[in-house]
Amino acid sequence: MAVVLRYIDARGIVKERFFGIVYVTGTSSSILKSAIDTLFVEHGLSLKQVRGQGYDGASNMHGEFNGLKALILNENSSTYYIRYFAHQLQLVVVAVANKHDGVENFFNMLEMMINVVNASCKRKDMLRQSYKDRVQEAICKCEIDTGTGKYQELSLIRAGDTQWGSHYKTILNLIVLFPNIVEVLRYVEEDGDNGFSRTQATGILAYFKTFDFVIYLHLMFHILEVTDLLSQALQKKDQDILEAVSLIRGTKQLLQQFRETGFHPLLKKMYSFCEANGIKALDMEDRYSKNGRQRTNITNCHYYKFDIFNTVVDMQIQEFGNRFSEVSTELLKNIAALSLCDSFSQFIVSDLLKLSELYPQDFSHMERIALEKQLNMYYLIVRQDERFANLSGIAELSILLVETKKHKTYPLVYRLLKLALVLPVATATVERCFSAMKIVKSDFVQQNR
Numbered sequence: 498m499a500v501v502l503r504y505i506d507a508r509g510i511v512k513e514r515f516f517g518i519v520y521v522t523g524t525s526s527s528i529l530k531s532a533i534d535t536l537f538v539e540h541g542l543s544l545k546q547v548r549g550q551g552y553d554g555a556s557n558m559h560g561e562f563n564g565l566k567a568l569i570l571n572e573n574s575s576t577y578y579i580r581y582f583a584h585q586l587q588l589v590v591v592a593v594a595n596k597h598d599g600v601e602n603f604f605n606m607l608e609m610m611i612n613v614v615n616a617s618c619k620r621k622d623m624l625r626q627s628y629k630d631r632v633q634e635a636i637c638k639c640e641i642d643t644g645t646g647k648y649q650e651l652s653l654i655r656a657g658d659t660q661w662g663s664h665y666k667t668i669l670n671l672i673v674l675f676p677n678i679v680e681v682l683r684y685v686e687e688d689g690d691n692g693f694s695r696t697q698a699t700g701i702l703a704y705f706k707t708f709d710f711v712i713y714l715h716l717m718f719h720i721l722e723v724t725d726l727l728s729q730a731l732q733k734k735d736q737d738i739l740e741a742v743s744l745i746r747g748t749k750q751l752l753q754q755f756r757e758t759g760f761h762p763l764l765k766k767m768y769s770f771c772e773a774n775g776i777k778a779l780d781m782e783d784r785y786s787k788n789g790r791q792r793t794n795i796t797n798c799h800y801y802k803f804d805i806f807n808t809v810v811d812m813q814i815q816e817f818g819n820r821f822s823e824v825s826t827e828l829l830k831n832i833a834a835l836s837l838c839d840s841f842s843q844f845i846v847s848d849l850l851k852l853s854e855l856y857p858q859d860f861s862h863m864e865r866i867a868l869e870k871q872l873n874m875y876y877l878i879v880r881q882d883e884r885f886a887n888l889s890g891i892a893e894l895s896i897l898l899v900e901t902k903k904h905k906t907y908p909l910v911y912r913l914l915k916l917a918l919v920l921p922v923a924t925a926t927v928e929r930c931f932s933a934m935k936i937v938k939s940d941f942v943q944q945n946r
Contacts, residue, residue, distance in 0.1 A: 621652070
């Protein structure tokens, strides 16, 4: 088990650092808790000092009653649990793909296509050369602009359930390489090395000609494009809880706006894609035909807007809310009062006093009384100080408070700020640390067997 600590150093800087590797004989929560206790004792630390904990979604880690999270909370009620946001975001996509038949089929066909096209070096070379020839032809006809970094070599990336942004990159490359992918699939269909691959290519090509494919392609691309901005932000090295919560709320609002006004703009993109790639576009006023044969009493517009577009986006929004349920908790609502946005417009003394009450080990009754006075004075002085005007987040605020010595003038306010900053919000730095330690962990396990 690898352990990473998040803390605030003497200069007010947020740090996430690898702490140690512990060999464990099992993965039950009690064994993991015992291992952490031993590690802390060896370094003169105690779980009583911890103010936040974060893991992935495994039941032995975040289980409400018997998970590691619960065992630590039983010992210290101030170790608030935040499930890693970056990992959660990727699981939103996976969850919807598993719950909606059309989306699931789309990603299954996507995976099959990648397997067929990437099955041999010859096919990959064909795809690469085909794209290169198409770009060169377009340049000669002055149809595209050239420039540094444009039209770099592309390849098909296999989407992974735990790889950040992999689904987005896969679909993006599919859209760009679509005519070249079709060319390779036709080659496999006609001259494939075995009957199975030829049958797969035929099935994929048939699916690629359907209007259902076109809507799922563009619908999932837009959803992933919106969430990709959040994904990249959550992977920043210095990400504080307030920035993350703000980004999550903003992303959810964008998805809601897309749900309300996005269908017709999406339809235009779909028609353009169909025209460019020789796919038959449906008239939205015609009656919808199930399986291309059985006519129904609803129009194509009704089916594609309500049965597919609205349903998928609603599932995405609901899953988004479920996966980021922490954002609605009293803890994070109160932390929002520390925000620097619009000259401390969200600064609410009563919310920050409630926040201090959630940390009874850090604020005595008398300190909470003194905190109210400090907060009022801090608000009046700091919001008028030009040095604090252009900060991007509370991580920068912490550093500047130390640099200006104001952390000594308002020690209780600074204590609140540090409590907010130590809450883990993203897997980015932690996951990178775990990845770097993979070889060491493997060797360590071998030595202990």
